[in-house]
Amino acid sequence: MSDPVEPITAERAFARGFADRLPLLVNQVGYQMAGRAEPRLAELGLNGKTYMALAVLVADRPGSQLELARLMGSVAAVIVTVADNLEAEGYVERTRDPADRRRSLLTVTPAGRRALAKADRIAAEVEDDMLGHLDGSERARLHATLRGALERGPRAVP
Amino acid sequence: MSDPVEPITAERAFARGFADRLPLLVNQVGYQMAGRAEPRLAELGLNGKTYMALAVLVADRPGSQLELARLMGSVAAVIVTVADNLEAEGYVERTRDPADRRRSLLTVTPAGRRALAKADRIAAEVEDDMLGHLDGSERARLHATLRGALERGPRAVP
DNA sequence: TATTGTTATACTCTATAACTATA
DNA sequence: TATAGTTATAGAGTATAACAATA
Numbered sequence: 001m002s003d004p005v006e007p008i009t010a011e012r013a014f015a016r017g018f019a020d021r022l023p024l025l026v027n028q029v030g031y032q033m034a035g036r037a038e039p040r041l042a043e044l045g046l047n048g049k050t051y052m053a054l055a056v057l058v059a060d061r062p063g064s065q066l067e068l069a070r071l072m073g074s075v076a077a078v079i080v081t082v083a084d085n086l087e088a089e090g091y092v093e094r095t096r097d098p099a100d101r102r103r104s105l106l107t108v109t110p111a112g113r114r115a116l117a118k119a120d121r122i123a124a125e126v127e128d129d130m131l132g133h134l135d136g137s138e139r140a141r142l143h144a145t146l147r148g149a150l151e152r153g154p155r156a157v158p
Numbered sequence: 159m160s161d162p163v164e165p166i167t168a169e170r171a172f173a174r175g176f177a178d179r180l181p182l183l184v185n186q187v188g189y190q191m192a193g194r195a196e197p198r199l200a201e202l203g204l205n206g207k208t209y210m211a212l213a214v215l216v217a218d219r220p221g222s223q224l225e226l227a228r229l230m231g232s233v234a235a236v237i238v239t240v241a242d243n244l245e246a247e248g249y250v251e252r253t254r255d256p257a258d259r260r261r262s263l264l265t266v267t268p269a270g271r272r273a274l275a276k277a278d279r280i281a282a283e284v285e286d287d288m289l290g291h292l293d294g295s296e297r298a299r300l301h302a303t304l305r306g307a308l309e310r311g312p313r314a315v316p
Numbered sequence: 317t318a319t320t321g322t323t324a325t326a327c328t329c330t331a332t333a334a335c336t337a338t339a
Numbered sequence: 340t341a342t343a344g345t346t347a348t349a350g351a352g353t354a355t356a357a358c359a360a361t362a
Contacts, residue, residue, distance in 0.1 A: 260320040262321065327352100
């Protein structure tokens with residue numbers, strides 16, 4: 001104790017109780033990442049949910065709010081608020097589908113695309129923060145592993 | 159379309175919007191894992207938080223509720239409820255530290271250890287569900303990667 | 317005066333179920 | 340009758356601050 005070259009106290013940096021329990025590890029890493037990203041996303045008028053929605057809108061082009069909900073693993077009522085927030089920031093425009101006037105078409109505006117690009121930069125920096133110890137190939141492997149996990153089985157979680 | 163060998167509809171199994179954004183991927187995998195584990199933990203009288211607390215109590219032996227809070231990345235007020243729940247299930251006993259009567263010592267009961275073992279089995283099965291496509295060495299690598307991410311930097315998230 | 321645990325309160329999220337308008 | 344979106348409401352979870360006991 002009181003070692004001059006090790007100013008960090010003896011307190012563990014993280015709980016060993018997480019070490020061999022992958023679900024706890026994944027949740028903790030996700031929680032850490034969210035906690036680091038959210039304050040910076042807030043400066044863009046975004047949060048985790050609206051950032052995710054922008055990403056899915058651009059990449060997957062859902063044809064209705066309900067399809068967006070499904071892609072996000074969420075439900076219709078939640079997407080209403082998400083779309084409201086994005087619309088209020090000027091990041092999406094909401095128009096009724098002329099072919100089926102029950103559906104709302106969400107189109108990302110140029111400002112929305114700029115916000116998404118900035119949010120992606122934040123996400124990349126958070127990734128660097130937490131995975132700076134990995135080289136490129138290790139990071140690519142982690143990406144592939146997690147994508148594979150999502151591709152397996154249906155999403156049963158609302 | 160309507161391919162007999164591919165009964166899954168054209169709907170994507172998961173949103174491509176997540177694909178290149180690691181924080182979104184991690185959160186989604188964690189969310190999936192939690193959604194699969196929670197209903198089964200509930201049969202043990204546990205949830206994600208109380209399971210995590212049991213694991214940390216056994217592995218890290220915190221000397222007070224506040225230390226447990228720090229190890230879990232939580233705060234004192236939340237731990238009160240966590241400890242209340244574990245105590246109500248008979249999984250921990252709460253006694254005042256004789257050396258400093260402000261502190262509560264949480265000791266895991268034999269029933270608590272049995273519940274933790276069952277919860278660990280659930281966690282392992284959820285891991286198999288989502289990572290069945292990985293062989294042992296790939297899984298070990300994922301473990302090490304995530305542990306490394308948590309060991310880097312302080313936890314700033316309450 | 318500082319710290320630990322607790323309680324209280326307000327706030328956010330989420331889940332569910334009505335309700336509307338369109339089909 | 341069924342579907343997409345919306346609204347309402349209740350419940351869970353979280354954060355903050357005040358408070359009591361102990362140091």
